Amino acid sequence: MSIDRRISLITLGVDDVARSTAFYEKLGWAKSESSQAAITFIQLKGTVLGLFSRQSLADDAHVENTAKGFSGVTLAHNVTSKKGVDAVFKFAIACGATEVKKPEEVFWGGYSGYFADPDGHLWEIAFNPFFPMDAEGHVVLPE
Numbered sequence: 010m011s012i013d014r015r016i017s018l019i020t021l022g023v024d025d026v027a028r029s030t031a032f033y034e035k036l037g038w039a040k041s042e043s044s045q046a047a048i049t050f051i052q053l054k055g056t057v058l059g060l061f062s063r064q065s066l067a068d069d070a071h072v073e074n075t076a077k078g079f080s081g082v083t084l085a086h087n088v089t090s091k092k093g094v095d096a097v098f099k100f101a102i103a104c105g106a107t108e109v110k111k112p113e114e115v116f117w118g119g120y121s122g123y124f125a126d127p128d129g130h131l132w133e134i135a136f137n138p139f140f141p142m143d144a145e146g147h148v149v150l151p152e
Contacts (some may be wrong), residue, residue, distance in 0.1 A: 011037065012137050015055075015132050017056065017057065018056065018057045018058075018059055019057075019058055019059065019084070020058075020059035020060075020064040020066060021058070021059065021060055021061070021063075021126075021128065021130050022061060022063030022064075022074075022128070023061065023062065023063055023127070024031075024062075024063055024127075025126045025127075025129055026046070026047065026048065026049055026060055026061065026062060028042075028124065028125055028127055029049070029060045029128060030060055032104060032105050032106075032126055032127050033049075033051060033058070033060070033126075035104035035105060036100070036101065038051045038053070038058070039052070040052065042084070045130055047061070047062065047065065048060065048062075049061075049132065050063045054103050054145065054147065055147075056144070059117075063100045070118065072112040075104070075127055079131075082131075082133070083123070083131040083132065083133050084133070084135050085087055085132070085133040085135055086130050086132060086133070086135070087133075087137060087140065087142065087148050088135070089136065089142055089146075090122045090135055090136055091112070091136050093136060094112045094120055094121060094122060094135060094136050095112055095135045097134045098111075098112050098122045098124065098134045101128050101132070101134070102124060104116060104123050105127065106124035106125060106126060106128075106132070107124060107125040108122075109122075109123040109124055109131060110122050110123040110126055112134065117137075118137075118139065119135055119136055119137040119138060119139070120135070120136045121134060121135035121136070121137075122135050128131065138152070142151060
């Protein structure tokens with residue numbers, strides 16, 4: 010049996026679904042009509058982002074809703090230039106994101122910065138000269 014390698018849906022556990030939805034809408038991401046009061050779905054290129062109550066998400070997975078902090082997970086938005094990183098980062102901050110690390114040259118040869126959404130989920134905005142992007146803006150790993 011062959012299994013496709015993909016991530017179909019990323020769900021973020023949030024304290025206030027309406028507040029988080031408003032933040033992502035400020036970023037220009039549209040809430041799907043499939044959304045409900047308890048969960049927001051945002052269609053991205055090839056992936057859906059879900060915003061769901063942190064407690065409800067923990068209950069669904071049968072795990073404790075433990076204290077917030079660094080979870081060992083970040084989300085990334087890659088762009089095609091350093092100027093692109095600066096522009097996306099500045100826009101996110103203007104939309105209410107919290108600055109975590111200003112964009113800078115990084116040890117692996119790229120340029121990136123981090124911000125946190127209203128619930129502390131970390132987003133990296135990056136230009137990686139070693140990961141080309143296709144015409145639709147998808148990262149294409151070298152073979």
